[in-house]
Amino acid sequence: MKLNLDQEKPIFIQIAEGIEEGILTGAFPEESQIPSITEFSVNYKINPATALKGINLLVDEGIVFKKRGVGMFVAEGAVGKLQKKRQDQFYDNYVSRLVEEAKRLGITSDEIIAMIERGFVQ
């Protein structure tokens, strides 16, 4: 999992998104153990409380669960949950921005669709 912590988003959200990314790409398979709070905080030089806050977001969503005294694991069905969540966010995160930029550059909707089709082919 690679993170470039920047100032655009709060760190704990970036941590949560980083782990999500790891789950989606298969770096953290379902039911496997993820690094501890200490490992996350040391690795990214962040306060453990921040790391905990980020991971708790995922715990609340049922993507990650904690086993007392053992560590934290990716939940069964986490990938499905994440895909669903990302699909829901897809419009806001990508489409609306794409359209906004297209308007600024004077690209028509037909042209965008053509480009998207080209992207799928390649």
Next chain:
Amino acid sequence: MTGIEVRDVSKTFGDTKALSHVDLHFEENTIYGLLGRNGAGKSTLLNIIHNRLFPDSGKVLMEEEVLAENASLLPRCFLVNESNLYPEGMKVKDAFRWSRQFYPDFDEAYAKELCRLFELPVKKKIKSLSTGYQSIFKNITALSVNVPFVFLDEPVLGLDAYHRDLFYKLLIEKYAENPFTAVISTHLIEEAANIIEQVIVLREGQIIRNESMESLLESGYCISGPAAQVDAYIRTREVIGMDTLGGLKTAYVTGKPDQKHLDGLEVSRMDLQRLFIHLTDHAGRR
């Protein structure tokens, strides 16, 4: 009240007021960032807390007891700063041995392990080390001492990027495994920004900010775009500072961005370094 409480502390050196009426509370198991420009009073504050300097007025309390000259409470604190108070000719390993005498929880084996990581030869005399390695020696002691309150005045002074990184990682590791209160004063804010939970900003001996890092960063935002548009936007808003580059202008504004008037302007999160520069700018508008 738990933790350490600084109550109405003032201190003057000659005719310079180093601290005036400082009130603070350091909670247990929290990492504090003590920020301020040179001469803002950071070192004086830490020296007063650790019974090295005496305040002209006010007091420092731990568990409702005055900390100054308190033989039973003082050993719960450890301060390292630019001055090296170890005796002439004392070797690194001897200093560790004595540290264990003075602080029963000092972890000598861990200290030696850290020396290996930092490539600090334990047989060298402390005062013969370079400035950077003297800092490293002091930081290693601070990390191994295992007391509830550790004060680090400019801990990364003279350290190269690799050693700074290593130091912060070790600090976090220690803190995550066995929490304690660390108060870090530093000029290199960016590197410590994600570690710090609470920010205290000193300016000319007074506290101008004392809040969580999160609320400090959320207390404002940056807005940039064409100068005329930015000027129009900030006319009715409180501005901490501004940077201009040609026709482009970036303003640091307090509060939350107003979605209705943001057309063509770019909003970004407050940048701590920038915020700090503008907060502590003597000549700047506040």
Next chain:
Amino acid sequence: MKKILRFQLKDLLYSYLVYGLVMLLLAGIPVLICYANDNTDITINGNGFSGAVFCLVIGIAIYKEHLQMAVQNSISRKCFFRSILCVMVISGCVCSLIDSVSLLITQSMGMSSWGNSSFYTNSIWRVGYSEFFERAGGIASVIISYLLSVLVGMVLFAVGVLVAGGYCRVAKRYRTVYCVVLPIFFFGVLPVAGAYFHRQVSKAAVFFMDIMGFSSDNPYLGILTLSAVCLVLTGICYRLLRKTEIV
């Protein structure tokens, strides 16, 4: 307090050892002199003061460094002061012991004959309270002179601490002035003033002889006076230390 005391003593151990060794070597010097010069009778007066000077030097030398070490390790000034008091007593005892032993060795060697020469040593106290010691005899005089040496050692140690403590309290920019003025005052201004006010000086000398019990040949009075002086000096030391800031 135990911790800082242990540190102080450990730091001083080496100094004590070196001093002891040197003094034992010096004990043999009169013998060498006797061998070198035929047919001489030497009387050495005033032995047993070197330990006191050694205490003075220790007092000056260790104060700042040990105080800094104490402060770095969260030892309160009060604790440090108690430790310094212990070091003062211990240094007085150790140095006097070394002096006494060295003196005893010299004396016992003086009893045998060395070629055609002979020598005889007198401790400073035997000179000061000569009649008392003649009356008192062996053991009592050993104990009394030991006690006196210890006290003088302690007084000088306190003086040393006072000098160093004053130095620490003086603001940085006045420290050079302090270093220059102090010796000039004691060894320049005072003697000159003494020459000018010679009557007062002789009065003071008489007063000193009186309170030390030299005039009345009473070492107990000396012990009392030295104890009082020591108390006053340590009191001043504490006042100095209490407000000393370490940065």
